[in-house]
Amino acid sequence: xGMSTPPSNDELNREIEAALGNQSxxxxxxxxxxxxxxxxxxxxxxxxxxxxxxxxxxxxxxxxGYCPKTHFDNxxxxxxxxxxxxxxKDRDGMLVLSRKGAIQKATxxxxxxxxxxxxxxxxxxxxxxxxxxxxxxxxMPAGQVAMHHVPDLEVMIGEKMACEVIELDKRxxxxxxxxxxxxxxxxxxxxxxxxxxxEIGDSFDATITSVQPYGAFADIGGLEGLIxxxxxxxxxxxxxSKFVNVGDVVRVQLLEINxxxxxxxxxxxxxxxxxxxxxxxxxxxxxxxxxxGTVTRLTEFGAFIDLGSGTEGLVHISExxxxxxxxxxxxxSEGQELTVxxxxxxxxxxxxxxxxxxxxxxxxxxxxxxxxxxxxxxxEKFGNGPLKGGIG
Numbered sequence: 001x002g003m004s005t006p007p008s009n010d011e012l013n014r015e016i017e018a019a020l021g022n023q024s025x026x027x028x029x030x031x032x033x034x035x036x037x038x039x040x041x042x043x044x045x046x047x048x049x050x051x052x053x054x055x056x057x058x059x060x061x062x063x064x065g066y067c068p069k070t071h072f073d074n075x076x077x078x079x080x081x082x083x084x085x086x087x088x089k090d091r092d093g094m095l096v097l098s099r100k101g102a103i104q105k106a107t108x109x110x111x112x113x114x115x116x117x118x119x120x121x122x123x124x125x126x127x128x129x130x131x132x133x134x135x136x137x138x139x140m141p142a143g144q145v146a147m148h149h150v151p152d153l154e155v156m157i158g159e160k161m162a163c164e165v166i167e168l169d170k171r172x173x174x175x176x177x178x179x180x181x182x183x184x185x186x187x188x189x190x191x192x193x194x195x196x197x198x199e200i201g202d203s204f205d206a207t208i209t210s211v212q213p214y215g216a217f218a219d220i221g222g223l224e225g226l227i228x229x230x231x232x233x234x235x236x237x238x239x240x241s242k243f244v245n246v247g248d249v250v251r252v253q254l255l256e257i258n259x260x261x262x263x264x265x266x267x268x269x270x271x272x273x274x275x276x277x278x279x280x281x282x283x284x285x286x287x288x289x290x291x292x293g294t295v296t297r298l299t300e301f302g303a304f305i306d307l308g309s310g311t312e313g314l315v316h317i318s319e320x321x322x323x324x325x326x327x328x329x330x331x332x333s334e335g336q337e338l339t340v341x342x343x344x345x346x347x348x349x350x351x352x353x354x355x356x357x358x359x360x361x362x363x364x365x366x367x368x369x370x371x372x373x374x375x376x377x378x379x380e381k382f383g384n385g386p387l388k389g390g391i392g
Contacts, residue, residue: 045097047080057084057097065095068158071120072099087123087157098122098158108134111165111175119163119177121156129156131163131177138175147183191222195264198223200254203273208248216244218252218268225266227252232270234277236312278311278350285311285352287342290359295336303328305340305354313352315340322357332356 045057045065054066055076067084069075076082084097098120111117111133119138123130129145131138140163142153150156167176206218206225215228227250229240244250256267285291285307293305293313302316315338320331332338344353 041086042083043086043095044081044083047076047078047082049078050075057082057095059095063095065097067097067099070160071158085122088154096157108136108170111168111170113165113168115165116162116182117165117177118160120160121158123157124153129153131175133175133177136173136175138177140177140179144178144180147180147187187222194221194223195257198254198257200257202254204252204254204268206250206252206268208244208246208250211241211244211246213240216240218250220252220268223266225252225254225268227268227270231255231268231272234271234274279347282311282345282347285313285342285345287345289342290339291342291354292337292339293354295332295334295338298328298332298334300327303332303356305338307352311352313340313342313354315354315356319343319353319355319357322361 043059045059047055048058048064049056050069053069055069055072057065057067059065065084065086082099084099087096087098090096117133119131119133119140121129121140122132122137127139128142129140131140142150144166145153145156161179162182163177163179164181165175166178166181167174204220206220206227208216209219209224210217213229215226215232217224218227227244229238229243232238232240232243250270251273252268252270253272254266255269255272256265258265258267291307291313293307296304296306296312298304300317302314303320305313305315307313315328315332317325317328320328325331338356339359340354340356341359342352343355343358344351346352
């Protein structure tokens with residue numbers, strides 16, 4: 001595992017000062033030591049059971065507790081009597097225990113700044129975590145515990161964790177640790193490992209992390225990429241904020257991996273995993289037939305018509321009227337319902353060509369009423385004179 005660059009002394013001092021206020025680190029550790037002897041008593045208990053990740057301990061008929069298995073180099077036997085440090089009571093009244101003097105992997109003489117060592121959390125204070133390294137007390141500022149804010153630091157008590165030494169003064173017996181730096185390294189290593197396994201076309205469950213006017217960023221487990229708004233849905237010109245929200249889990253497909261810059265950029269798509277309404281509606285739109293739609297927008301070159309089911313076609317300005325016009329708005333307006341003729345359907349370019357003037361010509365060229373079979377029979381019966389009653 002590589003080592004990250006430790007924070008500068010100025011940054012670290014500011015963080016420690018903000019965590020501890022006017023109290024020195026030495027005073028805090030000394031105070032915590034006296035408080036530990038008073039507030040965290042040691043008790044002799046009997047091992048009652050080993051269950052899951054904990055060792056269950058009995059101190060009497062009405063007093064039980066549990067200690068993480070990680071505090072034991074060798075698991076104890078049921079019935080064995082051992083001494084434990086009482087850290088606190090949980091919400092169920094059970095005692096949360098730790099093992100005093102658990103063996104640490106680090107040795108005091110070998111510790112150095114930048115080194116990754118194993119340390120154990122023995123308690124909390126107002127500024128962060130009290131740690132133990134090779135029998136020596138250490139301190140971890142709250143801002144160095146995790147990559148994100150930890151609301152309840154007490155959940156860390158008793159845990160062994162890999163930490164980076166970011167400040168060390170052996171003469172003053174002072175050690176400051178960072179778990180966040182180690183987590184960053186692990187996160188980056190996991191990200192690089194995952195980058196080596198994913199391929200274009202793979203699908204993932206992704207969590208929306210940010211929504212912008214041009215799209216949304218989504219995380220697929222350590223890797224973040226952009227879902228451009230044009231790749232969210234088959235609809236056009238959507239507002240991403242009305243389509244997804246931060247925290248939503250969506251299904252995405254990997255469209256592109258760009259490794260040219262310092263950071264790898266991923267492009268995701270959502271619409272690729274849902275049916276294209278254009279394809280399904282093509283079965284209902286045939287060249288040469290008439291269709292009814294609504295004018296959705298006007299441009300200099302024509303009018304777009306919504307044919308239903310998310311399908312849109314274009315009436316070019318030359319197909320709006322049988323005479324020359326300056327602008328589509330001279331003939332049609334947005335929201336107007338029209339009957340148009342389908343001139344072309346191109347699945348590759350997703351374009352449907354329509355004509356208003358040819359639809360009107362089709363109406364005009366329809367057979368006259370008097371030429372159809374029913375009219376001929378009526379005229380044979382009543383003659384060729386004008387027919388009354390609204391028939392002729």
